[in-house]
Amino acid sequence: MKTTGHQGSGGSGGGRSGAGRPRRPARDHARNAAYDVVRAVDERDAYANLLLPRLLRERGIRGRDAALATELTYGTLRGLGTYDAVIEMCSDREPDPDVRDALRLGAHQLLRMRVPPHAAVGTTVDLVRLRIGQGAAKFANAVLRKIGSRSLDEWVPIVAPDPADDPVGHLAVAHAHPRWIVSAFRDVLGASDELAELLDADNARPLVTLVARPGRSSVEELEDAGALPGRYSPYAAYLREGDPGQIEAVAETRAAVQDEASQLVALALTRVPVGGDGEELWLDMCAGPGGKAGLLDAIATYGDLAGLSAEARGRGAGNLSAAEGPGTGGGPTPGPAPVGATGAEGPGAFPGGARLLAADVQYHRARLVWETTRTASVVTVDGTEPAWRPGTFDRILLDAPCTGLGALRRRPEARWRRDPAGIADLGKLQRRLLGTALDALRPGGVVAYVTCSPHLAETKVVVGDVLARRTDAEQLDARAYLPEVEGLGDGPHAQFWPHRHGTDAMFLALLRKQP
Incomplete structure (x- = not known):
């Protein structure tokens, strides 16, 4: 990433004014914003993806400065473990936390960015002098010069x-x-x-992935707004740069930011034949903040428009005009869904005509689901103590609470925040939720057990333990319902990977309720 226009900010860190007094460094807004976010993450477990956009907006940081602040923040948080090892090697004492966070920012510029060493050192020293003090600036200057004496490839064998x-x-x-x-x-x-x-x-910066909710938006509309069509999901598009919130379809909740694997696990659930007559009833059991619920809500109402025949697609897409804006409850009322639509081009393409109940244990997360869906009923319910009767639902999505190890690209600080000691408690919760999900299925119904983690204790082990205690459920081969994706593993579950698929490391198991 080029940083012309920032490189000379602050000079070498040791300049003096014309009167012979040490000059006061100018405030580098991009680096100060990055420093404030890294400090907040370190000091009070703030979430970078929530705090950084707010700081950029409040401080009026835009364009290349915003890009620099973003790279500094996320790049530093991704590389903390490596940078701390190098800082320790180059320091004669343990840095105070506020100084250490500044050194981490400097180390990222020196070791992973195309910032000239003198600029990386100088701007970081200026930041320390401005925010902490002259003594700390001298210490930072000495440490950073040692860090800059070697490349990252040279440091790794040493540390x-x-x-x-x-x-x-x-x-x-x-x-x-x-x-x-x-x-x-x-x-x-x-x-x-x-x-x-x-x-x-x-450790690579991911593209922003969008979802065009069927019947409400289209990939073509997102392409017109500057996105590229996705690789796997028929509803996905990639945004290389820019603010997705500035896209009209996203602003109106007809489209949204959603990882492609997240789209596909929801889509796979809708492709499994469940039999039965009449309108289906679906449940998104842990729905907040609402990404998967938004897609399921659209498919339940309008059908899988990418997998239906042209005739069925027309019946579904005609229910909502592109001019109709977002709404939940009080918004536009869709026309009748194409119940019983036929002509599916691929096996399991859902024609529309289902009702979705979305639930979450936390009210504020349920509120987000309510804001992103159009026709779903949304309730605040603990899935381990359900308010619905057993045998109620045809399809259930259980996106279970987990460590989130599959989304470390997008939430880099999570790797340093998570503790392996918490996996046992999460496993207990995951087992209880999957058990109650199976209880809530009618015979022939299917549950999609999903985690944004590949950890065996949250995936195969949980599914295996639950199935071992029941005689009324069988595991389907999830890969059969994702024919567009290769490299999902040996089955019967499906495991997505960042390095194979360019997605989060999402896990999917499909379980059918037997009579």
């Missing part, structure tokens, strides 16, 4: 364990992931070169 003696420890430092996460990923992928590819993919 990381020998790969022959400790391969997991080496990968953890070299690729900036906690050791326990590297071990968990290796348990799934095995000790192969693919593990390093996954860790590299976690």
